[in-house]
Amino acid sequence: MDLGKIKYVAFDADDTLWSNEPYFRDAEEQFCELLEGYMPQHAIHKELFITEIKNIDRYGYGIKAFMLSMVETVINITGQTLQPAHIKRCLEIGHEMLTQPVVLLEGVEEILQLFYGKFTLVLATKGDLVDQERKLIKSDLNKYFHHIEIMIEKNEREYQKLFKRLDCTAEEVLMIGNSLKSDVLPVLDLGGSAIHIPFHTTWEHEKVDIKLDHPRFKELSSIKELQFLL
Amino acid sequence: MDLGKIKYVAFDADDTLWSNEPYFRDAEEQFCELLEGYMPQHAIHKELFITEIKNIDRYGYGIKAFMLSMVETVINITGQTLQPAHIKRCLEIGHEMLTQPVVLLEGVEEILQLFYGKFTLVLATKGDLVDQERKLIKSDLNKYFHHIEIMIEKNEREYQKLFKRLDCTAEEVLMIGNSLKSDVLPVLDLGGSAIHIPFHTTWEHEKVDIKLDHPRFKELSSIKELQFLL
Known part of the structure; x- marks a missing residue:
């Protein structure tokens, strides 16, 4: 995977940065x-x-x-x-x-520190505004992100709106998340890059049965492996 | 009220643009x-x-x-x-x-057309992401707004975050809404300008008993009166 054109790295939150x-x-x-x-x-x-x-x-x-x-x-x-x-x-x-605690996944903070400054970091998550705001505050990860987007759905239309808000093209974006359906497929379809990091538990609604082979796609087994891309 | 420095005009949504x-x-x-x-x-x-x-x-x-x-x-x-x-x-x-219809208040569309192009228009509303998105789509007012912000609370802290996102100073912002507590007081305190347009019904939680006299504040009885400010 070539990060040459990438300026924006967007992270999913639930089950990518913290356990949900x-x-x-x-x-x-x-x-x-x-x-x-x-x-x-x-x-x-x-x-x-x-x-x-x-x-x-x-x-x-x-x-x-x-x-x-x-x-x-x-x-x-x-x-x-x-x-x-x-x-x-x-x-x-x-x-x-x-009132559950927000438990960061292993290696998250180190990876954000490593990527911070090299790319513009974005948090792109779906869910409820109040829930996600609460978790973000508890996580203390706010400081790494230039932009936080709580999306109503993670489909092509909503990603396009996000890219417009960021004033960037899809080619400049790398999206990282645990859901093929929400974090990977729509971003690839728009011309962006995506990394899938499966979490041990996936909600049935997010499951897709697909084996992806794509030049702008990579699967990692842990967020810690992101360091080898730099 | 002097609009000389104003570059961004932010509108509240519920009971300012449509009845809620x-x-x-x-x-x-x-x-x-x-x-x-x-x-x-x-x-x-x-x-x-x-x-x-x-x-x-x-x-x-x-x-x-x-x-x-x-x-x-x-x-x-x-x-x-x-x-x-x-x-x-x-x-x-x-x-x-x-599933209620979204009923625009009288004069709203004309005023947005009048302000569009002269200022960068922003929709700044609190509430639930799904509710507000639904109403915005039904209202068909999306096209007038450069930026839509659904805020967790309308207090000084959250307005500061909004101004940072817009990359502007408070002095460049005029906020228009029906709630003194949420749309007017925090914006004035930050150094911005604000216009209050009372709606005939106000939720008890939003009521404040105050008579405002401030150089950057104005009260109007209808959104249609905004035309006389230009």
Whole structure:
């Protein structure tokens, strides 16, 4: 991979800089336990997932959206046997998620220090404004980024808007993230470069079954390997 | 008011460009009707308001935050007599809000056309990313704005971040909005100019009891009066 033309390096946040998906997995497990008297856990999990996907257009991504989907699923599953404790527990699960610590992945700070000054660094993440702002403050990584973009979706249209805001061309951008669907494919399609660093847990909605071979693409097993590109 | 130094004109969105607060007032009324068997409507209203304010740090602003506060209030008020229909109705009220039309206030499009090209126009609004994006698309006003900023809060700190992003000084900015607290006071304090255009309905949380007399401040009764400043 040739970084000759690259001026902007954009990092995804959740599960690229810090751990996020495991909190959602934990929350889902707690949600399934809450309702295990009603149906098998895998069936509850499926109900919740269907509700979440149905609600993406309406709510977007993030913890508040997830909480509202839990509430809706609880009603669908419990029916007339709904107890106040069911709903209270959904709110509690969400509130716990909102106060989780932000745990940086290994090597993140060193890599940002290494790239800082050599490129203009951008944080490009989707999700909820309040969630992401909170995590960014807790992470103390704010200082490395010239620009922070919280995107409504990570598709070609939204990346084009980002590049316009940065006043740059796609050819000048390298995007780094854990999702092929959100961080890699749209950026490659626009003419940019992308690096995929898989995280051990991926939300089903982000999964794509594809083997990529592309001159402007690279897969790494850890963010620490970025140092060898310089 | 002297616009000599002004290069950037920033507009608030909700209740400055389009009507928003009436939808929240309607939703609150529907919520109070849902629970009127439990306590007088003004008491329900107060419970909801207290819950909303308590949750601002946690949830931020917007319809999803409002929905979660409705759900929490319903549980507090109904206790063990909670019915699934109560929660369903809260979700329904929220979903109706999410599909409301965007109704521009009178004269908005003409004023944007008049200011477009003479200044760099910015949309600076707080609220939920998904809500605001949806309204902006529906409004078809996107084309007038060089920059759209959805802010987590409208305080001095966040305005400073915005000015840094725009690469401008506060002295070059005129902010226009319906909230003294969010659109006027922090901008004046930073050295910018501000115009207040009151809307007929203001959320209690945004109310400040103050009579402003300031060389960089003006109050107008309608957005149409902005034409006389040019």
